[in-house]
Amino acid sequence: MSKKPVRKPDGVEFPVDDKGERSTTAVNQGTFEAAVRPVSSEAAESVKKQRGWRFGYARHVVNQVKLSAESPKNAYAIAEAGEQHLHNKFRFIRNDTETSVPEAMAKYTDSIYKTAVIKGNGSRVTEYRVPYKGKDLTGIELSAQIEQWVRNGVVELSCGSSLQKVSEQAKWLDLSGSYFVLFGAASAMGPYPLLMSLGANVIALDLNRKPIWDSLIKQARASAGTLIFPVSENQGSKTDEQLAEIAGCDLLSKTPEVRTWLLEQYPEKRLVLGAYAYLDGPLFVKLSVAMDAIIKEMVAKRKVKPSLAYLCTPTDAHVVPSTAMAAAKSNYNRQPMWQKLCAGLLQFTSFKMAPNFQKPVEGTDLSVCDAIVPEQGPNYILAKRLQHWRAILSRRDGCIVSTNIAPSTATKSVVSNRSFALAYKGMHHFKPVEVFEQETSNAVMTGLLLADLNDETSASNPKKELVNPMCLFSDNSFHGGAWRCGYKFGRVGTPSVLAAVFLMFIITPYMVMYNYGQVAGWAASLYTLLKHEIEGTGTGLWAKIGENLTVFQMLAWMEVLHALLGITKSGVMTTFIQVLSRVFVVSVMNETKGAFTNDVVWTRMMLFAWSLTEVVRYSYYGPVQSKVLTWLRYTLFIVLYPMGVAGEIGTLNHAVANSQPTSEYSYLWAIQQVFKVGGLPLLIGVYVVGLSGLYSHMLAQRSRVLGGKRNKARVSVTKKEQ
Numbered sequence: 001m002s003k004k005p006v007r008k009p010d011g012v013e014f015p016v017d018d019k020g021e022r023s024t025t026a027v028n029q030g031t032f033e034a035a036v037r038p039v040s041s042e043a044a045e046s047v048k049k050q051r052g053w054r055f056g057y058a059r060h061v062v063n064q065v066k067l068s069a070e071s072p073k074n075a076y077a078i079a080e081a082g083e084q085h086l087h088n089k090f091r092f093i094r095n096d097t098e099t100s101v102p103e104a105m106a107k108y109t110d111s112i113y114k115t116a117v118i119k120g121n122g123s124r125v126t127e128y129r130v131p132y133k134g135k136d137l138t139g140i141e142l143s144a145q146i147e148q149w150v151r152n153g154v155v156e157l158s159c160g161s162s163l164q165k166v167s168e169q170a171k172w173l174d175l176s177g178s179y180f181v182l183f184g185a186a187s188a189m190g191p192y193p194l195l196m197s198l199g200a201n202v203i204a205l206d207l208n209r210k211p212i213w214d215s216l217i218k219q220a221r222a223s224a225g226t227l228i229f230p231v232s233e234n235q236g237s238k239t240d241e242q243l244a245e246i247a248g249c250d251l252l253s254k255t256p257e258v259r260t261w262l263l264e265q266y267p268e269k270r271l272v273l274g275a276y277a278y279l280d281g282p283l284f285v286k287l288s289v290a291m292d293a294i295i296k297e298m299v300a301k302r303k304v305k306p307s308l309a310y311l312c313t314p315t316d317a318h319v320v321p322s323t324a325m326a327a328a329k330s331n332y333n334r335q336p337m338w339q340k341l342c343a344g345l346l347q348f349t350s351f352k353m354a355p356n357f358q359k360p361v362e363g364t365d366l367s368v369c370d371a372i373v374p375e376q377g378p379n380y381i382l383a384k385r386l387q388h389w390r391a392i393l394s395r396r397d398g399c400i401v402s403t404n405i406a407p408s409t410a411t412k413s414v415v416s417n418r419s420f421a422l423a424y425k426g427m428h429h430f431k432p433v434e435v436f437e438q439e440t441s442n443a444v445m446t447g448l449l450l451a452d453l454n455d456e457t458s459a460s461n462p463k464k465e466l467v468n469p470m471c472l473f474s475d476n477s478f479h480g481g482a483w484r485c486g487y488k489f490g491r492v493g494t495p496s497v498l499a500a501v502f503l504m505f506i507i508t509p510y511m512v513m514y515n516y517g518q519v520a521g522w523a524a525s526l527y528t529l530l531k532h533e534i535e536g537t538g539t540g541l542w543a544k545i546g547e548n549l550t551v552f553q554m555l556a557w558m559e560v561l562h563a564l565l566g567i568t569k570s571g572v573m574t575t576f577i578q579v580l581s582r583v584f585v586v587s588v589m590n591e592t593k594g595a596f597t598n599d600v601v602w603t604r605m606m607l608f609a610w611s612l613t614e615v616v617r618y619s620y621y622g623p624v625q626s627k628v629l630t631w632l633r634y635t636l637f638i639v640l641y642p643m644g645v646a647g648e649i650g651t652l653n654h655a656v657a658n659s660q661p662t663s664e665y666s667y668l669w670a671i672q673q674v675f676k677v678g679g680l681p682l683l684i685g686v687y688v689v690g691l692s693g694l695y696s697h698m699l700a701q702r703s704r705v706l707g708g709k710r711n712k713a714r715v716s717v718t719k720k721e722q
Helices: 024-036 041-049 053-069 072-089 101-107 139-152 157-168 192-197 210-222 240-246 255-264 282-301 322-333 337-346 378-396 418-429 438-454 469-473 493-535 541-555 557-565 572-591 601-620 627-633 637-658 667-706 708-712
Strands: 011-013 091-094 097-100 114-119 130-132 135-137 179-183 201-205 226-231 271-275 307-312 317-320 367-370 401-405
Touching: 011 282, 024 041, 024 053, 024 072, 024 282, 024 378, 041 053, 053 072, 053 317, 053 367, 053 378, 053 469, 072 097, 072 101, 072 282, 072 378, 072 469, 091 101, 097 101, 101 255, 101 282, 114 210, 114 240, 130 139, 130 438, 135 139, 139 157, 157 438, 179 192, 192 201, 192 210, 192 438, 210 226, 210 240, 255 282, 271 282, 271 438, 282 378, 307 378, 307 438, 317 469, 322 367, 337 493, 337 557, 378 401, 378 469, 401 438, 401 469, 418 493, 493 541, 493 601, 541 557, 541 572, 541 601, 557 572, 572 601, 572 637, 572 667, 601 627, 601 637, 627 667, 637 667
Parallel strands: 179 201, 179 271, 201 226, 271 307, 307 401
Antiparallel strands: 011 091, 091 097, 114 226, 130 135, 317 367
């Protein structure tokens, strides 16, 4: 079998090392060494001495961020040293001639691209919309969801506030006078479709591949926007299909020429330069160097200083608000039992789970969240780090810089990997982590971009003073819970996979059997009760129903274990009290069967309320859902809960009045002590307090699930720190 021919080096390339190879590791490690050396020779030497950089790079990245957080001077010095080293180290090769990237940008200045323009025929979207879980959220619904994200810790407060402003500022959605340059226009996480729908003028850059441009041109025709793109021939009267054949450019091999073409475009307009292009592995570093070389010159040479736009990854090290660290610590302390067990089992493996909270950087109030996933590799981090450096340097030089953190997103390319797909299915167990669909992430990140470009109070605006340049990345963060998770986000992948597999093959089948088993048991009790009432004998109800009902009520103790292990979302203590109160009543009745030979109206009322409630409740928790079942679950309680409580009080009162305890410290003896202290009023008071809390909770749930008042009043993002 013949080997594939080795591709001849062309365009932006890694330099040749002492062994004659284009090593990615040497450049990667050397760049981080060069970046930190101006502020810490000790840190630089530590980077230099690191063996097995592929497996040890993460701690040095975190340390670099901490050093930057110590002072603005450090942050700028590290950014300048890092980006200069990388640009000077990388090579540009053309026709066997090799130079540095800066030398190539100065040497090759020819204009080789023509410009094509396509104007859309669609209507401009005038309302901000966010697709989420099958709905297009706008207005009041969107406001409520934004507030929920903030409360859950999925986004930071500043992010929620910015999204709220976008929803309210219709003028921000008119992009007919705005010009955006999109590096990687067809990127899955890019804003191209949404910008075009808002009427933007988009200067699109992407590979010269016909399928890419067929799609971009088709979207442009159906939109309210204008598509501007490089072509190898004059547009003339060419059809869209013919234009797709000659459209596009190669950022890696034609870096200087792309720069030249962009400098020619709309010189009097303020451009927004969005770096959204992505390639796997070492190619991403090369691509980032190419984009950065172009952006650097655009910032320096455009008559009107451009704005910059990046998407940050949550799987990186970032300076974060103190409230995020406090929330991470709180979530760590409140983790369910199964997560503690999982952490213990993984303690001595390479998948060790570590707490997600750290002390502030010495001498500051700033903390650093380490959410790096080591397996993603040092090349990915280096490519992103170059973007970070360009962002803070350009903002210092007067540019608006939008560089917001996007959440983990289930794009097609990601979920095609079985391991990632399983991890994403299990991550929601690590509160408050949430993995988003691509459509949601696109809409949210585009909204944050618009906020950054228009809101003068945003950290993106160079006029706003920041404590440290690194705070640019903590503002408007839509991190998807990565900052507030109890464990380091980079270490929850393996337990997330385990949780997903365990849930699919063990927990879900078990819970289906448990819930439907309870349905069968309580349905049998309900049937017996109704049959008894129809017969109308007036005696022997508890003798008929007691044994079966006792078994399934005692089985409910499992629900306390479910809550303790985190299998269900219920509070452990709340569940314990609810089950205990029922078990206590059943035990008293079993102890005083003689008192219930003749049917008691309170007991009949209680048993009916219990049985019907549980048939509906356990059916609702099963895998088969319906609108009718949901309505019953959140409506019948209005009558059944008070009926059940009244029945329990009456039943206990009847037992006390008509029986004597069989032994000291029995259930009946216990309830008699309550009566001795405060009598029936005390018992009623205890039940009323318990019912009021549960009743209020269920009414709130009913409003949330079925609608109610929430949809009749505008909900705004709370301005309270979490």
